[in-house]
Amino acid sequence: xPHHLLLADPDTAKDVLTxxxxxxxxxxxxxxxxxxxxxxxxxxxxxxPHGLFDQTPTILAMRIVHADxxxxxxxxxxxxxxxxxxxxxxxxxxxxxPAWAGVAPPRSGWEQAxxxxxxxxxxxxxxxxxxVARGAGAGSGEEAVRALxxxxxxxxxxxxxxxxxxxxxxxxxxxxxxxxxxVPVTRSGRWTRLSFRRGHVLVRGPIASGLTGVRDTGSAG
Numbered sequence: 742x743p744h745h746l747l748l749a750d751p752d753t754a755k756d757v758l759t760x761x762x763x764x765x766x767x768x769x770x771x772x773x774x775x776x777x778x779x780x781x782x783x784x785x786x787x788x789x790p791h792g793l794f795d796q797t798p799t800i801l802a803m804r805i806v807h808a809d810x811x812x813x814x815x816x817x818x819x820x821x822x823x824x825x826x827x828x829x830x831x832x833x834x835x836x837x838x839p840a841w842a843g844v845a846p847p848r849s850g851w852e853q854a855x856x857x858x859x860x861x862x863x864x865x866x867x868x869x870x871x872x873v874a875r876g877a878g879a880g881s882g883e884e885a886v887r888a889l890x891x892x893x894x895x896x897x898x899x900x901x902x903x904x905x906x907x908x909x910x911x912x913x914x915x916x917x918x919x920x921x922x923x924v925p926v927t928r929s930g931r932w933t934r935l936s937f938r939r940g941h942v943l944v945r946g947p948i949a950s951g952l953t954g955v956r957d958t959g960s961a962g
Contacts, residue, residue, distance in 0.1 A: 744832060746774065746814075748781070749807035751827035757783060758830065760804050760915070760940075761821050767914045770839035771819040781808035786841040787911035787942075788894055797891040799841055800907045802915040804940040817842050846943045851927040851934060855902055859922045859937070862901065866913035869893050869906050902926065904944060908935060911942045 748754045764772045764785035773784040788800040817837040821830040876889045894907035901908060904926075912918050917937040925936045935942045 745824065746776075746781075746821060746830040746832060747809035747812055747826075748828045748830070749779075749809075753806050753808075754823075754828050754830055756804070756806055757781070758821060758823070760785075761818075763915050764802070765819065769819070770841060771817040771837040773817045773842050774814055776808050776812040776814045779807060779810040779812075781806050781812070784842075785915075786839065787914055788890075788907045789839075789841040790891075791887065795887065795891060796895050797887070798895045798905045798907055799844060799945045800894075800905065800911045801841070801846065801943045801945075802911045802917070802940060803943060804915075844945060846932045846934070846945070847929045850929040852929065853925065854928045854933070855926040856923045857902060857926060857935065859918050859920065859924055862909045862912050862924065862935075863918045865898055865900055865906055866909035866918075869910055870913075904933060905946075908942050908944055912937060915940060915942075917942065 746757070748757060760783050761772050768786055768789075770786055770789065773782075775782045775784070782803060782805050784801050784803045786799065787802050788797050790797045790799065816832070817839060818833055819837055820833055822833075824831050872893050873890055876893070877886050881889075894910050895905050897903045898906040898909075912935065917939045919937075919939060922938060927934050927936065931945055933944050
């Protein structure tokens with residue numbers, strides 16, 4: 742892999758470190774860095790199945806930033822570190838190979854399906870977090886907690902247009918939710934994408950039908 746990651750400016754480097762830091766709090770499977778033509782896409786699996794019978798949906802969080810036009814890479818890392826150059830970050834010595842990194846969402850063919858209020862997504866995230874905390878009692882084993890998380894975050898949520906509740910977890914954990922924005926929901930094949938101003942959340946798999954448009958009532962005041 743390259744030795745350094747050269748970003749557009751120091752603020753972008755801080756943005757990348759923030760994304761990686763948030764990702765490491767919710768997963769041990771790292772962040773995928775894909776750079777070409779001056780663009781860097783950072784992707785992490787907020788939720789992903791572990792094993793054949795794990796019903797956890799694959800839910801990715803993505804942020805796209807500007808990078809050095811000469812940078813070319815496609816690698817998964819568990820950390821990045823600062824250097825003497827404020828717009829430059831250092832790669833670790835080795836990369837990771839998580840299963841989710843082999844499942845890439847499409848780059849084109851996205852069609853508008855709906856929109857969801859960011860406030861609703863935030864509310865469903867908090868409901869899910871509370872439900873996991875209540876269900877994971879003292880002494881719960883790893884497998885039991887994983888099954889509980891899969892059940893809560895993988896369940897289609899009517900308030901989210903039938904999408905798995907885990908999209909709300911991903912958006913909240915990665916800091917994508919802000920203000921009263923209406924979040925566009927688009928689809929391409931088996932993938933559904935929510936495009937926040939701060940990043941994207943993507944979910945793969947069969948999605949319950951019935952997504953309907955949400956009327957934008959505008960901002961108050």
